[in-house]
């Protein structure tokens with residue numbers, strides 16, 4: 001009997017177990033989750049009036065191979081009729097704003113609008129794109145470059161400040177001056193190597209994704225032109241359904257309230273300590289934050305630990321609001337704030353515009369999410385010294401007032417502090433990954449590293465990277 005132990009019951013751990021149980025490579029798969037719920041950062045709170053509040057991710061983009069993989073998985077899990085799509089024609093897909101210089105600035109969405117100067121930018125956007133055409137190219141072996149330096153060099157510093165800076169806050173809750181271009185935006189990095197202009201290089205590299213087998217959800221997404229999607233009961237429905245499907249397999253055991261506190265590899269595989277008891281495994285899949293893995297690894301794995309600890313992560317505070325009235329405002333997905341405008345408040349999501357299906361069904365209401373902290377968590381601590389959920393809620397409500405003019409009293413407020421929730425791919429991240437793989441390979445450790453710490457933070461990345469790694473373990477493609 002051979003056993004695989006998966007540490008962590010978030011989307012990465014559950015997808016790893018799902019892909020593993022498709023083969024008979026292991027006769028037993030044990031998923032350990034330290035908390036009392038599955039899903040990790042994917043967490044939907046349902047209010048007593050049946051509104052859905054997303055405390056973590058809220059939508060998935062069905063683009064690229066990884067997006068297709070999530071559609072395939074959703075269909076396999078029987079979730080096709082539960083999908084709630086956002087169409088490309090919806091303002092929630094096309095309209096995004098930057099709150100800067102005291103007002104809301106719509107990001108250009110039509111090619112013609114690139115020709116005129118649109119605040120907050122000081123020049124028409126096509127001028128930045130001309131810069132890209134004549135910009136100095138760096139050799140392929142040049143040292144890792146920050147996203148900010150790349151954008152300043154290729155486009156303009158103004159563009160980096162007003163467009164890239166908020167974008168990095170809206171994906172990594174991070175500082176573009178510290179994030180690695182190559183690790184955070186590999187497509188841009190590759191485009192520069194391939195072409196004189198990054199924009200042309202990106203356009204050239206657009207490949208048509210084709211499913212390896214019939215996928216009705218993919219066909220629907222193409223026909224209906226989806227920009228993103230969630231599920232009827234919120235995004236948490238995906239990990240919950242995954243766990244329900246896994247529980248039907250007698251070879252899989254999912255154990256909540258099971259914290260792994262020690263992990264040591266030996267000649268027989270691996271020995272784990274779970275709630276004080278010893279568990280033996282032939283293979284270990286770690287889906288937890290890399291520095292948390294470092295903290296449970298035995299001293300003899302110091303080489304591995306030192307690289308795992310080298311991947312920083314940031315905390316965020318998520319504040320969800322529900323107002324029992326219709327709040328009239330410009331439609332869109334939401335707005336972001338550049339760090340020089342308001343370091344603590346990263347941005348606001350207009351949830352009711354994106355997923356009206358998640359509003360309470362019995363009366364008109366409006367939901368918003370304010371995201372705070374990230375790389376500027378210390379500034380948030382200074383602004384809200386108590387860091388109590390109540391005070392953080394008031395601080396977020398103040399931002400809604402200043403940035404959107406909302407003065408109504410919310411009927412529901414849900415605030416959560418998410419520690420180390422977004423790993424940061426800072427300069428040198430690619431080297432850390434190379435070192436980790438090389439140690440695992442050289443020492444033949446029966447260890448898989450999956451999860452948002454390594455090769456992409458999106459839900460799509462987490463699921464797709466879990467599949468790719470499980471394929472490596474079992475030595476064959478898994479569909």
Ligand SMILES: Cc1cc2nc3c(=O)[nH]c(=O)nc-3n(C[C@H](O)[C@H](O)[C@H](O)COP(=O)(O)OP(=O)(O)OC[C@H]3O[C@@H](n4cnc5c(N)ncnc54)[C@H](O)[C@@H]3O)c2cc1C
Pocket residue numbers: 007008009010011012013032033034035037038039040041042055056057058059060061258259260261287288289292296316318418421422450451452453457458459460462
């Ligand atoms: C606020 C926020 C908004 C986001 N928005 C989006 C979005 O809109 N779209 C998108 O695609 N992505 C988004 N993301 C990113 C995405 O949600 C995450 O990257 C992804 O959910 C991470 O999943 P994971 O399984 O890798 O890790 P986690 O969700 O962290 O799962 C790890 C699990 O392991 C458990 N665990 C930890 N230590 C132990 C231990 N020692 N023993 C046992 N169990 C342990 C934890 O309790 C947890 O359940 C967002 C993330 C955040 C935080």
Ligand SMILES: C=Cc1c2[nH]c(c1C)Cc1[nH]c(c(CCC(=O)O)c1C)Cc1[nH]c(c(C)c1CCC(=O)O)Cc1[nH]c(c(C)c1C=C)C2
Pocket residue numbers: 061096097167169170171172173316333334335336346347348349371372374422457458459
């Ligand atoms: C704390 C602020 C954050 C907001 N979203 C995230 C954080 C950390 C995390 C996140 N958001 C997206 C992804 C997936 C990226 C992908 O490759 O699919 C992650 C990890 C999606 C996303 N959200 C925004 C953008 C521009 C993107 C990229 C993909 C896309 O174009 O849809 C915008 C955005 N995010 C946040 C806000 C307030 C916001 C506003 C417009 C919050």
